[in-house]
Amino acid sequence: MSRITKVNHETASPEVQEEYNRVLEKHGSISNMKATLLHSPEASRAVLEWYTLFEKVKPVIGLRLSILFCNAISRENACTLCATYMNKEIVSKGEDPDHLLLDDRDRTIIEFGRQLAADPNRVSDELFSRLRSTLTETQIVELTVFGALMIVNNIVNSALRVDLDEALSAYAVDPEVAFAGSSHFQKSREVL
Template identity: 45%
Template sequence: MTADVSIPDYDDLDAVARARWDEQIARHGRVTHMKRTLLHAVPAFDALMTWYPLFDAVKAVVGERAALFFAHAISAANHCLICDTFFVKILRDRGLDPANLVYDATEDLLVRFGRALVADGGRVPDALLGEVKASFGEADLVLLTGFASLMIATNLINTALRVPLDEYLYAYTAVRSE
């Protein structure tokens, strides 16, 4: 798969984009192909990098494992090669088999909710939406949906722009989920 949009190198970027690159290196040790692609448009990069504080907020509500399962379910349902493979790597690195995950009740609810947010244009069945609201309350329902929308947006960037898989993820493609 070739990128429809070039993946700029550091020297190709303006000063503002280079500052964002430097911040990514400091925080995460690398700048992925998706992030490099987004650096063509710093406002788009900035918007999608709010994924990190939203993910932290979701983890604070449901725990890290459930948050990972939620994000993975969304990316797998969206058939996003990069994001799905990224979460497969994280799960495998934690000793979990992405093809044979066993969920507790909260994780199962979040996985079903994540998949439903992707299916049918985001029209979540009333019963499922009610179950999530009853389990988490309105504020956390909004938080979970907001995070999911940003996860879906990252999936869309990667898929629509045909961003190539980062080399560090190659070893994890054979174990991708459904």
């Protein structure tokens, strides 16, 4: 159950109502995460910059790999809401998230995403060299910030325990399966 209530448009302050309307107009809907973020228009705008970078990254690596990159980050961070959202996107494109056909470029970018989430200090020179062989420096910077914003989404959704949107329930990931290889998931299990 979510630790923070969702903003109710009717009872919100005029400033929050204005931001709510802007988010609704721009994104077409208000997800549970957006309704949580709207408690602070500034926080909402900061986190939703993810969409700006998404539009920069998509033409470079493609929609599919952008989703797989975010999925890798979300699974590494053991974020149920984000991993479920990415799972829905993968399935809706006709793929099985557990049996993806990946080429070397796909694997490199997915590995980079996982490493950003696991420990960005340990992005190896070898991995970075493979990344550099397929992307320009500007593209690497944009991909890295896009990944960092995905991590922010993971943190918000996990720390605040944002409820899974009803539209995602059919795509819900099983944490025991989806996060089995996640270093964050393994550490949290060790604490228990």
